Amino acid sequence: MNTQLRRRIASAALIIxxxxxxxxxxxxxxxxxxxxxxxxxxxxxxxxxxxAIWPHAVQTLYETLVAFxxxxxxxxxxxxxxxxxxxxxDVTYPLLIGFSSIPKVAVVPIFVLWFGAGTVPAILTAVxxxxxxxxxxVATGLATTEPELEDVMKAMKATKLDILFNVGLPRTMxxxxxxxxxxxxxxxxxxxxxxxxxSNRGIGxxxxxASSSFDVPLVFAGLLILAALGVGxxxxxxxxxxxxxxxxxxxxxxxxx
Amino acid sequence: MSLAAVAMNPEPVAPESVHSSAFxxxxxxxxxxxxxxxxxxALTETTxxxxxxDFVALVGPSGCGKSTILKLVTGLIHAxxxxxxxxxREVGAEPVRVGMAFQNPTLLPWxxxxxxVMLPLKIVPPYRQEYRRKRKTEFRDKVEALLAQVGLxxxxxxxxxxxxxxxxxxxxxxxxxxxxxxxLMLDEPFGALDQFTREELWGIMQELWTIHRPTVLLVTHDxxxxxxxxxxxxxxxxxxxxxxxxxxxxxxxxxxxxxTYEPDFVLMTHKLREFIVHAQxxxxxxxIAPAGAPQ
Numbered sequence: 001m002n003t004q005l006r007r008r009i010a011s012a013a014l015i016i017x018x019x020x021x022x023x024x025x026x027x028x029x030x031x032x033x034x035x036x037x038x039x040x041x042x043x044x045x046x047x048x049x050x051x052a053i054w055p056h057a058v059q060t061l062y063e064t065l066v067a068f069x070x071x072x073x074x075x076x077x078x079x080x081x082x083x084x085x086x087x088x089x090d091v092t093y094p095l096l097i098g099f100s101s102i103p104k105v106a107v108v109p110i111f112v113l114w115f116g117a118g119t120v121p122a123i124l125t126a127v128x129x130x131x132x133x134x135x136x137x138v139a140t141g142l143a144t145t146e147p148e149l150e151d152v153m154k155a156m157k158a159t160k161l162d163i164l165f166n167v168g169l170p171r172t173m174x175x176x177x178x179x180x181x182x183x184x185x186x187x188x189x190x191x192x193x194x195x196x197x198x199s200n201r202g203i204g205x206x207x208x209x210a211s212s213s214f215d216v217p218l219v220f221a222g223l224l225i226l227a228a229l230g231v232g233x234x235x236x237x238x239x240x241x242x243x244x245x246x247x248x249x250x251x252x253x254x255x256x257x
Numbered sequence: 258m259s260l261a262a263v264a265m266n267p268e269p270v271a272p273e274s275v276h277s278s279a280f281x282x283x284x285x286x287x288x289x290x291x292x293x294x295x296x297x298x299a300l301t302e303t304t305x306x307x308x309x310x311d312f313v314a315l316v317g318p319s320g321c322g323k324s325t326i327l328k329l330v331t332g333l334i335h336a337x338x339x340x341x342x343x344x345x346r347e348v349g350a351e352p353v354r355v356g357m358a359f360q361n362p363t364l365l366p367w368x369x370x371x372x373x374v375m376l377p378l379k380i381v382p383p384y385r386q387e388y389r390r391k392r393k394t395e396f397r398d399k400v401e402a403l404l405a406q407v408g409l410x411x412x413x414x415x416x417x418x419x420x421x422x423x424x425x426x427x428x429x430x431x432x433x434x435x436x437x438x439x440x441l442m443l444d445e446p447f448g449a450l451d452q453f454t455r456e457e458l459w460g461i462m463q464e465l466w467t468i469h470r471p472t473v474l475l476v477t478h479d480x481x482x483x484x485x486x487x488x489x490x491x492x493x494x495x496x497x498x499x500x501x502x503x504x505x506x507x508x509x510x511x512x513x514x515x516x517t518y519e520p521d522f523v524l525m526t527h528k529l530r531e532f533i534v535h536a537q538x539x540x541x542x543x544x545i546a547p548a549g550a551p552q
Contacts, residue, residue, distance in 0.1 A: 152359075152376075152432075155331050166376065
């Protein structure tokens with residue numbers, strides 16, 4: 001517990017240190033706030049203009065969470081399909097890789113063409129970014145399940161579904177949660193890209209407008225909001241992960257709980 | 258006791274009783290892995306009968322098809338030719354409860370010992386239908402009692418990584434037995450353990466068999482283990498895999514480890530060893546330079 005506390009203090013100190021250093025450098029070299037605003041300026045902007053920023057943050061968070069939920073459903077379903085057999089794995093992989101190689105900025109105009117500007121393209125872009133790491137990880141987890149574990153189940157005349165729910169999916173959980181942490185940040189990227197290109201709401205749009213009017217502290221305030229939201233979601237999924245997959249890291253606290 | 262008695266072959270069986278009395282029967286079974294040029298004949302025409310409640314050991318060198326027989330009887334693989342009957346019907350046709358234990362404990366790392374051992378009750382009928390209702394009461398007590406029988410009382414809430422190899426193997430035996438299987442398949446379950454743990458588990462296995470009386474098929478490299486545990490020992494040879502001897506073990510139960518050092522027992526294992534050694538094709542690679550020879 002003591003070492004853990006020390007680690008947390010060190011981590012907090014590093015974050016504060018970076019901001020202090022930033023402030024000092026800006027002051028010391030007399031950097032103009034149109035180039036790089038000081039952290040204090042950014043925070044002041046954030047506080048004074050919070051009522052204006054807040055709806056945009058909510059919009060971005062909403063789009064990201066909806067996209068993330070769709071991403072999980074789609075990712076797990078595809079991952080189970082791809083990971084279920086060697087054949088499916090080999091057949092579908094080239095297509096998946098090809099699809100994931102497309103820069104997602106390029107598909108936003110297509111979504112706008114289909115669904116109009118606004119919430120839907122943002123969600124779809126975020127889904128296309130978020131689901132891929134989940135598919136790959138779930139498929140890998142399932143495909144690498146030890147055949148002996150499956151033999152144990154087969155000897156009991158277990159059905160395919162029994163094996164999936166009692167061996168395949170639990171074994172895949174560590175892979176799944178590792179991918180969730182990547183996917184949630186990817187979902188943010190997708191949302192913000194789409195908002196930047198085609199939307200009149202959301203943090204991405206806010207930053208677009210702010211930068212076009214040279215309101216640089218507001219741009220950075222938007223970045224800060226995005227970082228805070230990202231860290232928040234990451235922490236939530238880390239906590240869930242600890243509870244569900246402590247066995248994979250042989251966590252003694254898991255064993256007690 | 259004469260050697261002839263030790264290596265006695267079972268009496269020939271009248272054909273009309275073939276599918277009624279034996280619990281497990283292999284009839285002219287062959288098995289081939291792979292196709293075309295990379296074919297491997299794991300088993301040539303093999304016929305084997307095992308009575309209900311019997312304890313049969315399969316011994317032999319690696320690659321002689323021991324595990325293949327086990328998998329055929331379990332229905333994990335299918336015979337290339339010939340027939341496998343279990344409980345009078347072709348394998349898979351009759352819902353026979355099968356328990357299986359491997360060389361690795363193969364416990365699921367995300368479950369406690371209790372949940373691991375309870376897994377068959379969740380999967381196998383008729384327990385499956387009652388699982389939700391009884392898992393916190395009757396089934397839990399059943400598992401705890403079984404764990405206590407193998408010396409694991411008080412460990413049911415531990416996770417596999419918190420226990421030693423011997424303890425995991427005990428739990429693995431419990432998992433193989435918890436659903437009261439009619440057929441118990443043991444694939445070198447004691448192979449990876451140290452000698453003392455192994456001998457202790459032989460005793461436990463003998464006791465469990467005496468209580469539950471499943472039909473057991475044990476695959477092992479260890480002749481002493483086969484002699485200690487089994488009623489009958491089938492010796493197998495490799496390339497191609499086949500049964501070359503089928504003997505009854507005449508020693509009274511309960512058997513003890515001390516007994517395995519007595520002359521009769523040593524004579525039996527020695528004779529089994531001779532069978533295996535002489536059935537081996539001569540190998541150049543096994544030639545060893547005599548001690549002290551110039552290099």
